[in-house]
Amino acid sequence: MAGLTTHILDLTHGIPAANVTVQLSRFEGSSTFILKTTTTNEDGRLKELLLLEDEIEEGEYELLFSIGDYFRTKGMDLLEPAFLDKVSIRFGIADRSAHYHVPLLVSPWGYQVYRGS
Template sequence: MRGLTTHVLDLTHGIPAADVLVQLFRFEDERASLIKSVRTNGDGRIDLPLLSSEEMWLGEYELLFFIGDYFRGKELPLPEPAFLDKVSIRFGVADVNAYYHVPLLVSPWGYQVYRGS
């Protein structure tokens, strides 16, 4: 498999995070361009890759996860403003023929991200 994928796991409830809005941006000269806006499915994943290897370019990208909206939908009492409302992951693609999987493990108070397989 090649391209870019992601998934979101809700660490507070111990479940995949369904219906999280995820936006993908590409950076050129520090200017961000929105490439795609999608929602996670019931398994916390995006149904199709965010980018195929043919769509990937060398350079910097950003995934923006709207996790505040997700946790509000779970009726968790969040402060206003929420400690984590939108989680931004900015990363680089150095090989357009490689597979980039960027999982997000999240709670209202913290998150972890890594390059998965």
């Protein structure tokens, strides 16, 4: 099934990252359009797909994860400004019929992202 999904794993605490705000944007030329803002559930996932099969278009997108706010709610004493406050992942969708999964592994000091399945 085509669409766009994500999930977040907290590498510092070894748990899914719940209650993280995630914003999805699409780029068209020099314009940026915010498509959706949502929050992860207790499993670090979203309740629904970010883009459904009939909504997905070829092009450039960005996922913006509010990681600093998440780690502050975990009681971590982050410096101000935090080293990672918002993590931006800019990626392309070239095949409208494919499923794109963009998982984020994160700590206050680093992150990793990949195209999952």
